[in-house]
Amino acid sequence: MSDTSNTERRRRRVKRLKRMIVGTFVVMITFPTAFSIYVGCKLHVTNNNLAEMTSQYEAQLGITGELQEKLSEEIKQREIAEAEVAEAAVSINIEQHEEINSFVEQDNTKKVYLTFDDGPSIYTGQILDILDQYGVKATFFVTGEHSDYEEMFKEIVNRGHSIGMHSNTHIYSEIYKSKENFEKDFFAIRDYIMKTTGVNPVIYRFPGGSSNTVSATDMEELCRFVEEQGVTYFDWNVSSGDATSQTLSAARIVANCMAGINNYQESVILMHDTSAKYSTVAALPVLIEQIQAMEDVEILPITEDTEAVQHKTSE
Ligand SMILES: [Zn+2]
Structure with missing residues (x-):
């Protein structure tokens, strides 16, 4: 068990x-x-x-x-x-x-530029004397065809006026035939002025103005060429009318100029220094006296700093 x-x-x-x-x-x-x-x-x-x-x-x-x-x-x-x-x-x-x-x-001073084209002539000496008499400086756009008046080119510069180019020959059909012709003529007058006066001219007035319609060459192209030479071209906004075929009286010339001066703040007045235009010489003292009698007006020579009056621009 x-x-x-x-x-x-x-x-x-x-x-x-x-x-x-x-x-x-x-x-x-x-x-x-x-x-x-x-x-x-x-x-x-x-x-x-x-x-x-x-x-x-x-x-x-x-x-x-x-x-x-x-x-x-x-x-x-x-x-x-x-x-x-x-x-x-x-x-x-x-x-x-x-x-x-x-x-x-x-200021409200008006500026007046008296310009004389086509000289020198038999009257250049008288014009210079009148300008001296009134203490006025002007501008002479000269041509080179008057080498008989070589002394006058020097006088213009020596008496303190501005000298500008107005072509060498002033023959429209030649200078405006082509740009090459114009250039040749341009350098001829420039060299002539430099040789006779020692001044390198920096202002130019086209014969007939930049807006002339007789030129066979495009004026804009010529304007551009002039500017490329460091030269300013000046036209005018007041014409004395002294170049019309019908000779104007001195009184008419003065009246034309004064109307323009009243119109513009700056007036570039076109006048001529040629053997055919005695009325310009006769009008000059009266014109200057009337301008000088105005308040706030000064008569000046054109310089490269003057604001250009141009009919046509190169643009
Ligand atoms: Zn002329």
């Missing part, structure tokens, strides 16, 4: 031990595996989240970069705009300043 119960008890203990060993084994294998699986899953999820977060972060960084770029571009634009505004303000100031200056400097 006791043997049986002993065997039974041992069997049970072994059984219990077996169960314990199996149990322990199961616990030792299953639990870490399950835990590993769990941790693995968690890690995977976390990794996914991290990746998502990283990409979100990167996207945000990108947006921030774009924003920053936009912002700095905007700042740059604004700086440029501000600089432009400042610059404009400065130039407005300068303009206003100039306007104010010109307003201050602007």
